[in-house]
Amino acid sequence: MAAVRPMTRTDGAFPERSVRATIDGRAVTVPEGTTILAACRAEGTEVPTLCFLENLAPVNVCRACVVEVEGSRALVPACSRPLEADMVVSTRSERVDHSRRMVLELLASSVDMSLAGPDLERWLEEYGADPARHGPLAPTGADRQARAGRHGSVAGEARATLDQPVTIDNELYVRDYSRCILCYKCVEACGDQAQHTFAIAVAGRGFDAHIATEFDVALPDSACVYCGNCVAVCPTGALMFKSEYDLRQADDWDASRQTVTDTICPYCGVGCTLELHVQDNRIVKVTSPMDHEVTHGHLCVKGRFGFDFVHVPPPGAEDTRR
Ligand code: SF4
Ligand code: SF4
Ligand code: FES
Secondary structure (H helix, E strand, O other), X not given: OOOOOHHHEXXXXXXXXXXXXXXXXXXXXXXXXXXXXXXXXXXXXXXXXXXXXXXXXXXXXXXOOEEEEOOOOOOEEXXXXXXXXXXXXXXXXXXXXXXXXXXXXXXXXXXXXXXXOHHHHHHHHHOOOOHHHHOOOOOOHHHOOOOOOOEEOOOOOOOOEEOOOOEOOOOOEEEOHHHOOOOOHHHHHHOOOOOOOOOEEEEOOHHHOEEEEHHHOOHHHOOOOOOOHHHHHOOOOOEEEHHHHHHHHOOOOOHHHEEEEEEEOOOOOOOOEEEEEEEOOEEEEEEOOOOOOOOOOOOOHHHHHOOHHHOOOOOOOOOOOO
16 A cells, blocks of 8 residues: 555644544555545545645635545545544445536536646546536636626626636736636645745635735735745646746647756755746746655745746847846
8 A cells, every 4th residue: 555645644643543444345544644535545546636735734625525434424525534443435426426526517617627637627527517507608718707706697698607807917927717716725825834925815705705815906016925836736727827828828838848847946045946847948837846845846936936037038139137
């Protein structure tokens, strides 16, 4: 059985005892405090997750990961619930599949999840989610109406879609909240899970819930320090490097033409590991490995965005590098 990483524990204590339980009919033994999700992954059992990330504490908001536990009235979130002795867990019961289908279907019917990656597309199919039965997709792009933070049907015919224009108020990253599933990852990364800047939070309730700066001010007027840690954890492309956004707008973003090179950040003595994503000999974005014992995937503004100085301007062009 694969080792369970300490980051997946929820209580922070050193494991002293083992726990024996049953997952999908198989006997498993894991260190006490291991989450159901970690135990499943160690066994090679896939459980869909949207709001969970290895470098953040679980926040339990998406419910894509729910599993059935014998004797429990409600389905339980695998990402945060520790496996307990003699638990009998089912990851694919009819009730589980139905719940996941509804979660995925409602999310995909209200949010543009076209950049959420291949796993999401596979789960939609695997669980039989059919977002289209809630109506045709609301228009995107130039047709989006300026109703930030609001759901609303378009001409009464399309699905109630989180419909708002892309916010571009700085040169480092853009925010497209029509793609936001309110997973809280950005809020956690900006808050006490990494950055401790607390520039963003969830404002409003129900359909009005949205990610906001204090008093909804523009990002340059907020407490944001542009570390980009929120961008790195966003699962849907709602937060995106401006360099990636520009290439996508020009229909020139091509992951198959990109290479990733590890290097050490040149700016200070911490020496964070940087992953340089390069397309056509230009750095298009910078990440850090989530399993890195110093960064845990998080960086500061210099490591994350301070890469333009390596790009030599073409002959005759103005050199704006500082
Ligand atoms: S860039 Fe950093 S400081 Fe700004 S909102 Fe994102 S996580 Fe917070
Ligand atoms: S902007 Fe991204 S990371 Fe933040 S809540 Fe929305 S989907 Fe999650
Ligand atoms: S992944 Fe468990 S609640 Fe979202």
